[in-house]
Amino acid sequence: xxxxxxxxxxxxxxxxxxGVIACAIAGTLLAQHxxxxxxxxxxxxxxxxxxxxxxxxxxxDRHPLFWMTDLNYxxxxxxxxxVIQVFFHLYHKIDNALNLFDAIGLAAFSVIGFKVALAQDxxxxxxxxxxxxxxxxxxxxxxxxxxxLPLVLQREIYITASVAxxxxxxxxxxxxxxxGVNEFIMLGVIFAVRMLALRFDWHLPSIRLxx
Amino acid sequence: xxxxxxxxxxxxxxxxxxGVIACAIAGTLLAQHxxxxxxxxxxxxxxxxxxxxxxxxxxxDRHPLFWMTDLNYxxxxxxxxxVIQVFFHLYHKIDNALNLFDAIGLAAFSVIGFKVALAQDxxxxxxxxxxxxxxxxxxxxxxxxxxxLPLVLQREIYITASVAxxxxxxxxxxxxxxxGVNEFIMLGVIFAVRMLALRFDWHLPSIRLxx
Amino acid sequence: xxxxxxxxxxxxxxxxxxGVIACAIAGTLLAQHxxxxxxxxxxxxxxxxxxxxxxxxxxxDRHPLFWMTDLNYxxxxxxxxxVIQVFFHLYHKIDNALNLFDAIGLAAFSVIGFKVALAQDxxxxxxxxxxxxxxxxxxxxxxxxxxxLPLVLQREIYITASVAxxxxxxxxxxxxxxxGVNEFIMLGVIFAVRMLALRFDWHLPSIRLxx
Numbered sequence: 307x308x309x310x311x312x313x314x315x316x317x318x319x320x321x322x323x324x325g326v327i328a329c330a331i332a333g334t335l336l337a338q339h340x341x342x343x344x345x346x347x348x349x350x351x352x353x354x355x356x357x358x359x360x361x362x363x364x365x366x367d368r369h370p371l372f373w374m375t376d377l378n379y380x381x382x383x384x385x386x387x388x389v390i391q392v393f394f395h396l397y398h399k400i401d402n403a404l405n406l407f408d409a410i411g412l413a414a415f416s417v418i419g420f421k422v423a424l425a426q427d428x429x430x431x432x433x434x435x436x437x438x439x440x441x442x443x444x445x446x447x448x449x450x451x452x453x454x455l456p457l458v459l460q461r462e463i464y465i466t467a468s469v470a471x472x473x474x475x476x477x478x479x480x481x482x483x484x485x486g487v488n489e490f491i492m493l494g495v496i497f498a499v500r501m502l503a504l505r506f507d508w509h510l511p512s513i514r515l516x517x
Numbered sequence: 518x519x520x521x522x523x524x525x526x527x528x529x530x531x532x533x534x535x536g537v538i539a540c541a542i543a544g545t546l547l548a549q550h551x552x553x554x555x556x557x558x559x560x561x562x563x564x565x566x567x568x569x570x571x572x573x574x575x576x577x578d579r580h581p582l583f584w585m586t587d588l589n590y591x592x593x594x595x596x597x598x599x600v601i602q603v604f605f606h607l608y609h610k611i612d613n614a615l616n617l618f619d620a621i622g623l624a625a626f627s628v629i630g631f632k633v634a635l636a637q638d639x640x641x642x643x644x645x646x647x648x649x650x651x652x653x654x655x656x657x658x659x660x661x662x663x664x665x666l667p668l669v670l671q672r673e674i675y676i677t678a679s680v681a682x683x684x685x686x687x688x689x690x691x692x693x694x695x696x697g698v699n700e701f702i703m704l705g706v707i708f709a710v711r712m713l714a715l716r717f718d719w720h721l722p723s724i725r726l727x728x
Numbered sequence: 729x730x731x732x733x734x735x736x737x738x739x740x741x742x743x744x745x746x747g748v749i750a751c752a753i754a755g756t757l758l759a760q761h762x763x764x765x766x767x768x769x770x771x772x773x774x775x776x777x778x779x780x781x782x783x784x785x786x787x788x789d790r791h792p793l794f795w796m797t798d799l800n801y802x803x804x805x806x807x808x809x810x811v812i813q814v815f816f817h818l819y820h821k822i823d824n825a826l827n828l829f830d831a832i833g834l835a836a837f838s839v840i841g842f843k844v845a846l847a848q849d850x851x852x853x854x855x856x857x858x859x860x861x862x863x864x865x866x867x868x869x870x871x872x873x874x875x876x877l878p879l880v881l882q883r884e885i886y887i888t889a890s891v892a893x894x895x896x897x898x899x900x901x902x903x904x905x906x907x908g909v910n911e912f913i914m915l916g917v918i919f920a921v922r923m924l925a926l927r928f929d930w931h932l933p934s935i936r937l938x939x
Contacts, residue, residue: 337881340877340881341882342881342882343881343882343884343931343932344932345881345887345888345891345932346878346880346881346882346887349860349864349881349887350881360787364575364786364787365571365575365582366580366581367578367580367581367789369788369789370788370789370848370850371787373854374850374851374854377851377853377854380853380854380857381853426581428581428585429585429588431588431591431592432584432585432588432591435591438560446662450661450662450872451868451872451878451881452877453664453875453876453877454664455551455663455664456557456662458557459548459551459553459554459556459557459560459561459662460552460553460554460557462554465556465557465560466556469556509554510554510555510556575786576782576786576793577791577792578789578791578792637792639792639796640796640799642799642802642803643795643796643799643802646802649771657873661872661873664875665875666762666874666875667768667873669768670759670762670764670765670767670768670771670772670873671763671764671765671768673765676767676768676771677767680767720765721765721766721767
C-alpha cells in the first residue's frame with residue numbers, strides 16, 4: 307500500500323493514515339471510558355485501526371500482514387493513543403474533527419479493502435464485502451472488547467455508505483471509467499453519504515411489514 | 518464442496534444450505550431483537566452462518582475461502598435475512614421449523630468440518646475438534662457480537678452431539694465401514710442426538726463433586 | 729516447539745505447559761462461574777490456553793498450527809479442565825498456585841511468541857507485539873466469550889511485563905548477549921515484574937493531565 311510514489315497511491319495512503327488516526331482516537335476514548343490502563347488503551351486503538359485490515363488479509367491469505375512490513379501503522383497508532391490519553395480533557399474540542407476523520411477513514415478503508423480484494427481476483431460481490439469488512443470490522447472488534455453493543459451495526463450509515471461507494475465503482479467500471487479516477491469517485495461517494503447521514507441524521511430503518 | 522455432482526455430495530451440499538438458512542434466520546432474529554439495522558442484521562446472519570467455516574479454513578490454511586468461490590452462500594444468506602426481516606411477524610410460526618433446520622445444520626456443518634480436516638491429514642482428535650468448531654463457532658460469534666452469553670456453551674447438547682457423531686464415525690471406520698455410508702451414519706447420529714435432546718429436554722450437567 | 733531435545737528448549741516447553749495449565753484452570757473457573765456445561769468449560773479453557781498462539785500463527789502464516797501437530801496441548805487442557813470441574817470446591821486452595829502458574833505462563837508465552845516472530849524475520853517492534861499477543865490474547869478471548877470486560881486490559885501489569893522482558897532481550901542482544909542465555913533472562917524479567925506487581929499491588933495508571 308505504501309510502496310508506490312505516484313500521486314494517487316500517495317494520496318490514498320495519506321487518507322488511510324487519517325482513517326487510522328481517527329480509529330486510534332475513537333478506540334482510545336472508549337477504552338479510557340472503560341477504565342483500561344495505558345497499554346490497554348493502546349491495544350484497543352490498534353484493534354480499532356488495523357483489526358479489520360488484519361482479518362481481511364488473513365481471510366484473503368495475503369502475507370505478511372501490511373502492518374508487519376510498514377511500521378508506520380503501529381507507530382502512528384501508538385503515538386496517537388498516548389497523545390489522546392494525555393490530553394483527554396480536550397476531547398470536546400475534537401468531537402467534530404473526529405467525525406470528519408472517521409468519515410475519511412471509512413472511505414479510505416473501503417477503497418483499500420475493495421481494491422485489495424479485486425487484485426486477488428475474487429468476484430465483485432466478494433470485493434464489495436471486503437470493502438465493508440475492512441472499514442467496519444475494526445470498530446466491531448473494539449466494541450466487542452469493550453463489552454458494548456457494536457455501534458456500526460446499529461442505525462448508523464456505515465455499511466450502507468461503503469456499499470454505495472463500491473456499487474458506484476462497479477457501475478462506472480462497467481461503462482469504461484478509468485480505474486484511477488473511479489477510485490476517487492468511490493472515495494467521494496462514501497465520504498459524502500456518511501457526512502450527509504451525519505448532518506441530516508439519516509438512519510437506515512429496521513424493515514418489518516407488521517409488528 | 519459444491520463441485521461434485523454425485524448424489525451423496527449433492528445431498529450433503531443441500532443439507533449444508535439448510536443449515537446455512539437456519540443460521541441466517543437465527544442470526545437475523547437475534548440482531549433484530551438487538552435493534553440492529555438492515556445491514557447489521559445481514560452481517561450478523563453471515564457471521565452466524567459462515568463464521569465457523571471461515572475461521573476453520575483460516576486455521577487449516579485452506580484458501581480461497583469456500584464462500585469466496587461459491588457465491589451461493591452469500592446470496593442465500595442475504596435473501597434469507599431480508600425475507601426474515603420483512604416477515605418477522607411470522608416468527609412464532611417458524612419456531613419449530615427453525616429447531617429442525619438448526620439440527621440439520623449442526624449435523625451437516627459437523628460432517629463437513631470433520632471431513633475437511635481429515636482431508637488435510639490432521640490427527641482424528643483434531644478432526645473431531647474441527648467438526649465441533651465448524652458447527653458452533655458461528656453461533657458463538659453471533660452471541661459475542663450481540664453481547665449475549667453464548668447459547669452453545671450453556672447447557673445445550675450441541676458440542677456433545679457433534680462429538681458423538683464424530684466418534685461414531687471413527688469407531689465404524691476402524692471396523693472397515695465404507696466412508697460414504699459412514700458419513701450419513703454420522704449425520705444421522707448428530708441429528709438424532711440433537712432432536713432427542715430438544716424433545717426430552719436433555720442437558721449436560723455441570724460436574725462437581727461437592728459444592 | 730516440542731521437537732528439540734536439548735535442555736533449554738525442553739525447559740521452555742515445560743514452562744509453556746505450566747502456562748497452558750494455568751490458562752486452562754483460569755478459563756474453566758470463569759466458565760463454571762458463568763454456568764457453562766462440561767464441554768463449554770473445556771472450550772473456554774482451550775481458547776484461554778491456545779487462542780493467543782493460534783491467532784499469532786494465523787497472522788504470521790505459520791501452518792499447521794502448533795496444537796495440530798503436537799496433541800499434548802489439547803490433551804493437557806482437556807484433562808486439566810475436567811479435573812478442575814470435578815474438584816472445583818478445592819478452588820480456594822489453588823488460588824496462590826494459580827497466580828504463580830499464571831506468571832510462569834505469561835513469561836513462557838511471551839518468550840515463545842517473541843522467538844517465533846523473530847524467526848519469521850519481522851522487525852523487532854513486531855516481535856515485541858507478538859510476545860504480548862501470544863501472552864494476552866487468550867485471556868482476552870476468554871473474557872469476550874464470557875461477556876466480561878477483559879482483565880488483561882485493566883490496571884494489571886500483564887502487557888507491561890511482557891514488553892519489559894522483550895525490550896531487555898533486545899537491549900542485551902544489541903550488546904552481544906548469547907541468545908540462549910538471553911532467552912532465560914527475558915523469562916526471568918517477565919516473571920519477576922509480574923510477581924512483584926502482584927505482591928506490591930502495582931498498577932499502571934491511566935494517564936491524563938487534567939480531568
